Amino acid sequence: MITAGDLADLGARLARDAGPAPPAVFDAWVDRVPADADEALVAHIKHQALLRCYQARYVVLPSEAPAAGVLDHLGRHYDEDRLQDLYSLRPRLEAELIGPLQTAAAAASGDGDVLAYVERLLPELRAVKSDAFLEALAANEHRLDHYRNFLLQSSADLLAEASASALGLIGEFGAPQSALFRILIDEFGYGAHSQKHSVLYKATLRSFGLSDEYNFYSRLFDTNTLVLHNAIHFLFQNPRHFFQQVGFLLFAETAYQRSTLFHTRHLGRFHPDADARYFAEHAHIDLHHTRMVVDEVVTPLVERFGPEVGREIITGAELTRAVFARSGAGLLALVAAFDSAPSAVYGLGDHDGPPVTPATPQDRSTARVQLGAIGSVSAADFARFPAAAVGRLAAA
Numbered sequence: 001m002i003t004a005g006d007l008a009d010l011g012a013r014l015a016r017d018a019g020p021a022p023p024a025v026f027d028a029w030v031d032r033v034p035a036d037a038d039e040a041l042v043a044h045i046k047h048q049a050l051l052r053c054y055q056a057r058y059v060v061l062p063s064e065a066p067a068a069g070v071l072d073h074l075g076r077h078y079d080e081d082r083l084q085d086l087y088s089l090r091p092r093l094e095a096e097l098i099g100p101l102q103t104a105a106a107a108a109s110g111d112g113d114v115l116a117y118v119e120r121l122l123p124e125l126r127a128v129k130s131d132a133f134l135e136a137l138a139a140n141e142h143r144l145d146h147y148r149n150f151l152l153q154s155s156a157d158l159l160a161e162a163s164a165s166a167l168g169l170i171g172e173f174g175a176p177q178s179a180l181f182r183i184l185i186d187e188f189g190y191g192a193h194s195q196k197h198s199v200l201y202k203a204t205l206r207s208f209g210l211s212d213e214y215n216f217y218s219r220l221f222d223t224n225t226l227v228l229h230n231a232i233h234f235l236f237q238n239p240r241h242f243f244q245q246v247g248f249l250l251f252a253e254t255a256y257q258r259s260t261l262f263h264t265r266h267l268g269r270f271h272p273d274a275d276a277r278y279f280a281e282h283a284h285i286d287l288h289h290t291r292m293v294v295d296e297v298v299t300p301l302v303e304r305f306g307p308e309v310g311r312e313i314i315t316g317a318e319l320t321r322a323v324f325a326r327s328g329a330g331l332l333a334l335v336a337a338f339d340s341a342p343s344a345v346y347g348l349g350d351h352d353g354p355p356v357t358p359a360t361p362q363d364r365s366t367a368r369v370q371l372g373a374i375g376s377v378s379a380a381d382f383a384r385f386p387a388a389a390v391g392r393l394a395a396a
């Protein structure tokens with residue numbers, strides 16, 4: 001169990017290591033845990049800590065040179081002592097935060113007949129006709145603010161898209177490795193930077209007036225966003241979950257070809273000037289990626305290793321289903337809660353204060369709570385939000 005003391009030590013360490021004025025990409029803070037923190041707030045801050053553990057594992061650079069040069073920041077961010085501290089905390093955070101989700105997914109993995117599972121899964125996902133969040137936005141006069149929040153929350157993962165899966169690829173495991181590598185190079189635009197999926201996503205962010213700098217909005221990431229990011233990295237940063245990684249790809253590539261099609265249509269209808277290439281590209285290429293995962297990865301691996309790895313693949317797919325569903329339901333619940341708050345003011349506002357959940361004790365008379373990119377509500381209204389909501393107080 002990670003204690004509040006562990007988190008406080010980590011927070012102090014990360015702040016010290018980051019040094020003064022770190023660029024956003026290296027700004028690896030975690031929030032302070034207040035003495036009277038509620039359970040949801042503690043879980044949120046633990047997920048921040050796990051996010052920092054995973055982010056320490058891959059290369060990021062600021063888009064512009066910092067005033068004092070880049071090397072000092074780079075040295076601090078990837079300092080070996082700092083990395084070792086993060087790595088030593090990681091297994092306990094994972095066991096506590098992601099372990100229960102993994103156990104639930106394993107319980108749904110059945111007999112391990114993954115080919116029969118694929119035969120059910122693909123038609124099921126492809127029969128999905130709409131996205132509940134986008135449906136809610138179609139009839140919503142504040143759709144722009146809600147959509148900007150969707151983009152901001154998704155940026156946690158998509159600005160380094162496929163970096164998690166790249167971590168699962170090095171080594172030597174036969175022909176499936178090369179199929180996975182072909183998918184990976186598609187994600188990286190086949191080496192054409194302008195076609196790299198994260199670069200397409202940056203263009204979408206900019207076309208909605210949002211920053212495209214990695215980590216820029218991390219103070220506004222909510223718990224569901226962190227759970228999604230951390231569950232994916234939990235799979236790919238642990239080689240022992242290799243077959244669950246394959247399950248992630250099976251589910252994600254298939255679900256994504258539908259959801260990105262709905263986003264392409266939504267943008268074409270309501271935001272025709274926005275850059276929608278990210279979504280249009282996925283609606284097309286993920287059809288191929290599903291086929292490659294099924295024919296060139298899942299099938300030969302199961303032929304080689306039998307049903308015990310079939311169960312793992314299904315577990316990874318079901319874990320992915322659960323965290324995708326959780327993030328979709330969370331976004332949808334926020335639309336309703338925010339729009340019905342009498343004190344709602346839309347738009348990105350001040351959010352330099354500490355994080356709060358609806359259960360966090362606070363002075364409710366004057367404080368305002370910023371929720372992602374949607375806007376702010378009074379602390380009194382926020383107390384009636386769904387329990388999973390996390391916002392930030394405006395600076396005191």
Ligand SMILES: [Fe+2]
Nearest residue numbers: 161187197282
């Ligand atoms: Fe992609």
Ligand SMILES: [Fe+2]
Nearest residue numbers: 253285286289
């Ligand atoms: Fe893909």
